[in-house]
Amino acid sequence: MNWNEHFPALLLIIPLFGAFLAPVCSLGGKMARNILLVAASFLTLVVAFLLWRSVLANGIQYYVMGGENFRLALPSGMALPVRIILEVDAFSAFMALCGSIAAFAGALFSVNYMNRFSGQSRFTSLYLLLATGMLGMMITGDLFNFFIFIEISSIASFGLIAFWRDKPSAIEASLKYTLVSQVGSMLILIAAGSLYGKYNALNMAAIGSSLTMGTMEKLALVFLVGSLAMKCGAFPMHMWLPDAYAEAPTGVTCLLVAVSQASLYGLMRVCFSIYGVAMGSTFVPWMIIIFGLASMFFGVSMAVVQHDIKRLMGYHSVSQVGYMLLGLGVGLLVLGDARGMADFGFTAIKGGVFHVFNYTMYKALLFLTAGALYYATGKKDLNEMGGLARRMPYTTFMFVIAAAAISGLPPFNGFVSKLLIYESSFAVHPSLAVVALLTSVLTLASFVKVFQTAFLGPEKNNLLHVQEVPPAMLLGMVVLTAAILGATLFPSWTLSNLVEPAARALVDQSGYIGAIVGGGM
Amino acid sequence: MRPLSVVVRTGCDLFAWFLIVFGANVIIHGDVTPGGGFQGGAVAATFITLLLVAYGGKKVFSWVRPGIFNGMLIFGLMAFFLLGLMGFPNSFFYNFIAVPHEVVQATGHGVIPPSGTIALMDIAVGIEVAGALSIIVLSMFRGIRLFREGPMEEESGHDR
Numbered sequence: 221m222n223w224n225e226h227f228p229a230l231l232l233i234i235p236l237f238g239a240f241l242a243p244v245c246s247l248g249g250k251m252a253r254n255i256l257l258v259a260a261s262f263l264t265l266v267v268a269f270l271l272w273r274s275v276l277a278n279g280i281q282y283y284v285m286g287g288e289n290f291r292l293a294l295p296s297g298m299a300l301p302v303r304i305i306l307e308v309d310a311f312s313a314f315m316a317l318c319g320s321i322a323a324f325a326g327a328l329f330s331v332n333y334m335n336r337f338s339g340q341s342r343f344t345s346l347y348l349l350l351a352t353g354m355l356g357m358m359i360t361g362d363l364f365n366f367f368i369f370i371e372i373s374s375i376a377s378f379g380l381i382a383f384w385r386d387k388p389s390a391i392e393a394s395l396k397y398t399l400v401s402q403v404g405s406m407l408i409l410i411a412a413g414s415l416y417g418k419y420n421a422l423n424m425a426a427i428g429s430s431l432t433m434g435t436m437e438k439l440a441l442v443f444l445v446g447s448l449a450m451k452c453g454a455f456p457m458h459m460w461l462p463d464a465y466a467e468a469p470t471g472v473t474c475l476l477v478a479v480s481q482a483s484l485y486g487l488m489r490v491c492f493s494i495y496g497v498a499m500g501s502t503f504v505p506w507m508i509i510i511f512g513l514a515s516m517f518f519g520v521s522m523a524v525v526q527h528d529i530k531r532l533m534g535y536h537s538v539s540q541v542g543y544m545l546l547g548l549g550v551g552l553l554v555l556g557d558a559r560g561m562a563d564f565g566f567t568a569i570k571g572g573v574f575h576v577f578n579y580t581m582y583k584a585l586l587f588l589t590a591g592a593l594y595y596a597t598g599k600k601d602l603n604e605m606g607g608l609a610r611r612m613p614y615t616t617f618m619f620v621i622a623a624a625a626i627s628g629l630p631p632f633n634g635f636v637s638k639l640l641i642y643e644s645s646f647a648v649h650p651s652l653a654v655v656a657l658l659t660s661v662l663t664l665a666s667f668v669k670v671f672q673t674a675f676l677g678p679e680k681n682n683l684l685h686v687q688e689v690p691p692a693m694l695l696g697m698v699v700l701t702a703a704i705l706g707a708t709l710f711p712s713w714t715l716s717n718l719v720e721p722a723a724r725a726l727v728d729q730s731g732y733i734g735a736i737v738g739g740g741m
Numbered sequence: 742m743r744p745l746s747v748v749v750r751t752g753c754d755l756f757a758w759f760l761i762v763f764g765a766n767v768i769i770h771g772d773v774t775p776g777g778g779f780q781g782g783a784v785a786a787t788f789i790t791l792l793l794v795a796y797g798g799k800k801v802f803s804w805v806r807p808g809i810f811n812g813m814l815i816f817g818l819m820a821f822f823l824l825g826l827m828g829f830p831n832s833f834f835y836n837f838i839a840v841p842h843e844v845v846q847a848t849g850h851g852v853i854p855p856s857g858t859i860a861l862m863d864i865a866v867g868i869e870v871a872g873a874l875s876i877i878v879l880s881m882f883r884g885i886r887l888f889r890e891g892p893m894e895e896e897s898g899h900d901r
Contacts, residue, residue: 229833233826240818243811283832290832304834 225290227271228283228306231316231355234263235323239348246341254331257344261320261327264351268320272313276721280735282307282361293736300421301736307361307425309732310725314573314718315358315485318580321703322478323351329588329696330471332689333595343383343469350376350475357482361736363412363494364422366486370408370451373479374401380472381464393463400460404447411443425736428494428729437495444490445504451483453541455514462522462534466600470591471696473530474584477537481580484541488548488726496729497556508549513652516542516659524666528600529590529674532666533583536626539659540579546656547572547641550648555727564647569726571640574719578625578633578707585622585700589615592689592697593674602670607679611686614694616675618701623671625704627664633707636715744797753795760788768867772856778863782870789875798882807879810872817869824858824865834858 223230238260245256275281283290285304293301308316327347334340353373360366374397382394412422414436419427431437450457461480465473491504499505519539526532551569554560592615593608594600609616625632628639638660645652688694707714725731744750764785771777792801828835839857840850854860 226829226833233833237822240815240822243815244819285832286828286834286836287832288835 224270224274225281226283227267227274228281228308228359229285229290230267231264231271231320231359232306232352234267235260235348235352235355239345239352242344242348243341246344250335250340253340253344257327257347258324258331260348261324261351264355265320265324268313268316268355271308272310272317275308275310275313276717280307280309280725280731282735294738300426301423304365305361305423305736306359307732307736308359309728309735310721311488311573311723312359312485312725314722315481315576316355318577319354319358319478319482320351321699322580322584323354323475325584325588325696325699326471326474327696328699329474329591329693330469331692333471333591333693334469337384337469339383343380346376346379347472347475349373350380350472350479354475354479354482358485361424362422363415363424363427366424367405367408367412370483370486371405373482374398374405377464377468377472377476377479381468383469383472384467387467389463390467393460393467397460397464400457401451404450407443407447411440411447414440423736424489424494425733428496429733429737431495431498433495433498433500441490441495441499441504445487445507448483448487448490449508449511449545452480452487453515453538454511454545455518455538455542456511458515458519458538461538462531465534465537465587466528466530470530470587470594473587473591474696477583477587478580480537480541481576484544484576491548491552492555492726493729493732499552499555502553505549505553505555508545508552509648509652512542512545512547512549513655514542515539515545517655520659520662520666524662524669527602529593529602529670530587530600532602532670533586533590536586536663536666537583539663540575540583540626542659543638543641543656544572544575544579546645546652547575547637550641550645550652551727553648561727564644566723566727567640568644569723570715570719571637571644573723573726574633574637574640574715577714577718578637578704581700581703581707582622582625582634585618585697585704586626588693588697588700589619589622592693595689595693596686597683602673605674605680605683606677607675608683608686609675610679611683612675612688614688615697618697619675620671621701621704623667625708627667628660629664631708631711633704633711633714636707636711744800745795750795753791757788757791760791761785764788764867764871768864769860771863771867772854772860778866779870781863782867783874785867785871786874786878790878793878793882798886802879807876810875810879813868813872814876817865817867817872820865821862821869824862828858 238256241256242253245252282293283306284292285306287303293305295302330347334343350373353369353376356369357366357373360369378394378398381397382390384390415427416422418436419430421427453461465476468476516539519535519542523532523535523539526535547568551565551572554565593605596612597605599605625634628634638656642653642656645656764781767776767784768778768781771781825834828837836857836859838853840853840855845855
């Protein structure tokens with residue numbers, strides 16, 4: 221048996237098995253459970269990496285769950301694919317790689333961070349279940365299964381956000397997220413149901429191959445775009461995000477960042493691979509661009525006034541998601557126009573895709589440093605911290621790297637992706653680039669504030685006992701720092717090997733559809 | 742929560758075990774009739790709910806150990822997962838013991854249900870759901886006790 225062929229299934233099996241095994245392992249004590257958490261997320265990372273390599277080498281990989289043969293997408297006599305099909309192209313593999321790096325870092329961090337709390341067996345289960353849901357959203361080729369995985373990840377995150385259930389604010393954040401995300405999930409279900417009613421298929425490729433734009437399709441598109449933009453935290457629907465990110469245990473926040481990217485992935489998959497050129501009008505691309513601009517500007521302007529360090533970073537998440545929406549929206553705008561695509565559209569998509577990687581890495585790292593500060597000082601309010609650079613040198617170093625990357629300072633990786641987005645959105649309209657630049661400046665301002673108040677300045681008397689955080693937490697941060705520095709030091713390698721194949725796969729609608737339905741186009 | 746009247750308790754004695762039997766019936770025939778693992782498991786889990794309502798927490802907690810439900814949960818999850826894994830040379834979740842239609846018509850299907858792993862997975866899910874929902878009900882009951890700050894509402898008509 222060739223395991224290479226089974227990587228898409230293994231990517232889901234390993235974290236799922238870990239989640240199921242967690243209650244058993246907990247009988248063996250703390251050590252066994254921590255080993256399970258780290259080992260399962262590390263194996264997932266390894267599989268995601270191997271899957272990414274094999275997709276780059278062999279093209280789109282798909283996997284039929286429960287088939288006599290895992291390559292039997294169209295059983296004989298069937299016109300449409302029926303089984304649960306996982307479809308992994310370079311974009312999915314890229315997203316899964318990003319997500320599993322964040323999951324691994326969060327798991328390493330949680331080993332020490334969660335050490336003093338009870339209920340860890342459930343924590344481990346839910347954490348791995350959240351990772352399963354996230355990876356499932358990224359590699360599924362089926363609209364209904366996308367809904368299933370979005371529910372798996374939502375339900376796991378409800379539990380994890382309310383992990384400290386004796387804190388009323390955590391319960392409130394979780395309840396808010398529950399309400400908002402359940403409404404969103406129901407909209408996705410309605411959209412999937414209406415597309416199924418019309419096209420007799422739930423497979424994204426099968427729907428995409430026969431889609432013609434009508435009222436019902438427009439309605440389904442509105443539901444899908446609206447709810448997925450909500451799940452990734454775009455501006456008017458972002459109100460759950462800062463609460464949820466601030467209240468969840470820090471290792472979980474690190475994973476939630478990646479989960480929001482999975483929703484962004486779903487949004488892009490729907491727009492580029494299901495609807496694609498058939499979308500016809502420029503209304504939806506402009507809507508996505510406007511979502512992006514609004515998220516960028518309002519997210520960052522709410523971030524600069526925050527005192528709670530994790531809330532501040534939560535608002536920055538809103539504003540960073542705006543960059544990706546802007547980049548990918550500009551790409552979507554010129555999807556049917558070959559000249560515009562060659563001029564600036566593909567650059568915008570590259571920028572958006574690269575920003576997904578950068579954002580996942582530096583934002584996860586920023587949340588981990590915020591968690592490290594909380595672990596060491598027991599404080600969340602920036603005004604109560606000060607002079608920590610001398611006490612926590614490693615954390616400070618990694619915070620500086622992440623803050624420089626998110627602010628888009630050259631030569632860090634954030635600069636590269638932002639530059640790609642600036643120059644391509646400028647071609648559409650200069651004001652888009654102006655908003656993006658302004659956001660970047662405000663981001664820098666707010667992180668200078670954090671750095672100055674928390675790490676510099678005179679030491680506070682009540683913080684003299686503070687020590688550097690334990691090694692496993694540092695190791696979790698080092699994983700992400702290494703990813704940032706890798707993308708910083710080798711930008712052209714990263715762009716040509718990591719980003720470009722993913723961007724090319726995203727715009728290649730016929731390739732995505734043809735892999736499943738064959739000559740269906 | 743205090744025990745309810747002798748009428749309710751006698752009714753509970755009569756009907757509680759039927760819930761288990763009915764739940765098991767729904768689970769076992771899940772592959773050929775409406776229902777299935779989740780539904781049957783939910784029916785079976787009402788057993789513990791009925792006991793809690795009729796007899797009150799003190800008695801029920803002296804009868805059952807929550808660890809048992811945890812065991813059911815783990816067993817169900819693992820059984821489901823291993824059944825999925827056993828299809829592996831072909832694909833994950835491959836139905837490796839399904840009996841084809843012609844064979845069932847000619848010779849019958851023996852002990853294994855004709856739908857193969859689907860029926861077995863239904864049973865696994867049923868066990869898992871029964872355990873998990875029982876845990877949820879017991880946890881919610883414990884949650885009620887957290888908020889007992891003095892008499893909230895006087896209950897009457899009970900013979901304790």
